Amino acid sequence: MLKPYPKYKETPALWLNSIPNHWESHKIRELFVERSEKVSDKDYSPLSVSKAGVVPQIATVAKTNNGDNRKLVIKGDFVINSRSDRRGSSGISNYDGSVSLINIVLKPRSFVNGRYMHYLLKSHYFIEEFYRNGRGIVADLWTTRYTEMKSIYLPVPSIEEQDQIVRFLDWKLAKINKLIQAKKKQIALLTEYRKATIDNVIMYGINPHANRKESGVIWLGEIPSHWSVMKLKRICRINASITSQLEKYSLEDYVVFLPMENISSDGKIDCCEKRKLKDVRNGFSSFAKNDVIVAKITPCFENGKGACLDTLETNIGFGTTELIVLRANEKVLPRYLYMITQLQQFRIEGANVMTGSAGQKRVPSSFISNFELGIPSIAEQSEILEYLDNRLAKFDKLYETLNREIELLTEYRIRLISDVVTGKVDVRDIEIPEYEGDSDETIDGEIDDNIVLEEEGGEMEVE
Structure with missing residues (x-):
């Protein structure tokens, strides 16, 4: 000492x-x-x-x-x-x-x-x-x-x-x-393993013995035979309106506002910023509780920025214009829809069709509308989400431990x-x-x- x-x-x-x-x-x-x-x-x-x-x-x-x-x-x-x-x-x-x-x-x-x-x-x-x-x-x-x-x-x-x-x-x-670099490498490996876990479960389910069929999607291969291949536009609405919800609010009411920095790449949102409805109702993205948001601009899209808004603190909200908003229909659970947007293939294919100048490239909403994937029943989606929650909780605990160790070393x-x-x-x-x-x-x-x-x-x- x-x-x-x-x-x-x-x-x-x-x-x-x-x-x-x-x-x-x-x-x-x-x-x-x-x-x-x-x-x-x-x-x-x-x-x-x-x-x-x-x-x-x-x-x-x-x-x-x-x-x-x-x-x-x-x-x-x-x-x-x-x-x-x-x-x-x-x-x-x-x-x-x-x-x-x-x-x-x-x-x-x-x-x-x-x-x-x-x-x-x-x-x-x-x-x-x-x-x-x-x-x-x-x-x-x-x-x-x-x-x-x-x-x-x-x-x-x-x-x-x-x-x-x-x-x-x-x-x-x-x-x-x-020591710090070694722990950061561990975090990087955990991140890749976490992504692979989401990919495997969302694309192929949790029953390794299920009968399989060809999906007809080149990159996807075989999926459980009882799943249905659908484009996302069949299970959600893109940039749906919140007009009906607006009728319940006065212009002086406060609603959550989400700038890009309040949206993480691991599905978390920070609802601390609230603004009067009259100040945000025009010129910003709008969304409702349980909608799914996807950042459309580079590099936020590639980094996975987005969230399921099940924890939104007001029933409606507004935010950066650099969002595509998805509203789940009766065929998909909102959190399952969010997990689809976290697939590595979703991010890779979206990045390949971006338009715009360097530094200002954006994913077109048509890409999301036409993205195809095997979709299980609502009941099976719920089982998959429960399985994922348990697996991802273990990752989160390891992340917390490693980040705390880095913090102490720093x-x-x-x-x-x-x-x-x-x-x-x-x-x-x-x-x-x-x-x-x-x-x-x-x-x-x-x-x-x-x-x-x-x-x-x-x-x-x-x-």
Whole structure:
């Protein structure tokens, strides 16, 4: 177990109670030089600043029209996003390039280890102090400028101790990263097995001894002989109206509103957002309780976004226009209809017939209308759903366990970095063995799913 240093002293750093007795305190301006040279992204490749650090700008990033007015970044510079809604987006750059003006670019002076500063300035304690020194009207518009940042005091050990801290953290984080990646692989395997379970049961039933017949659907093959092959338009209505239900509501009544972010890929919906009927009755998708919704736009369709609305908190609702709404008739249970939309073949075939430009492709409702599958009786659908519920509950329990373990490892990683770089624990005499792994992935976590250009947005040991 890691131990504290023998002696501590007070520090002018307001965000720290104390530092080891032999460490120094220096203002940021004494440790870095601000780099403010303006360049064009035609001459210097655009970089994105995310929680994963400084990375080449990815293809899906929101583009700026101000490419000739960017800040120069040289390999080894530390870059931090100044805006509070991008908290933790920072890191040492491994690239020459350019970043948007909302970022602060710092060149480390020769007597500091850039990697030590990388760990220190990405630590939880510093991130909170950095934004505390900013200003703004509301939290998500809070900005910290270099003029406010430069007077923050940092704890600075000797260069030799900085080097040892970096070696220690690189070693420990490589091990933590390896554990996290192993658990993520387990989750990926579980996800594939879950999909295969749904496919097998919905396409072929739960009785392996049932008599079979050719379905006549090329990709489907044989199905139970007592099932009927039908197109979905025979068992549900596509984008059915809610006009009759509207008569029971006044324009001032609140109804559930589902933006895309409140619809998951595992069938869950978040009903927390409610709006007055008068504000949503025009210009949005409409649906009723027990309808099935399918996201039609890429990549939401391919990712399986959709749900059976049996848990909708109001009898009618509205949401993003990027939905196709299915209403089950007497031949299918709503939840069984939802499971059909979760078939991998349904997603593959739908993706193949999408129309529209890149990034804006959509599945036509005609695809869903004409999708063919073997359909059992209502009674057998109910048996299949009960069987699936039991099987999927076991998957969900395993998911919960693995995600909790990843959460604990991530919390430990954050705490370890902060404790080591601020001198709460002493790693000077720890011998670092040879090891395999990459610490960088664990310093910063995953690359942001929705990365954008921000134009003026108990002890736990790892043995």
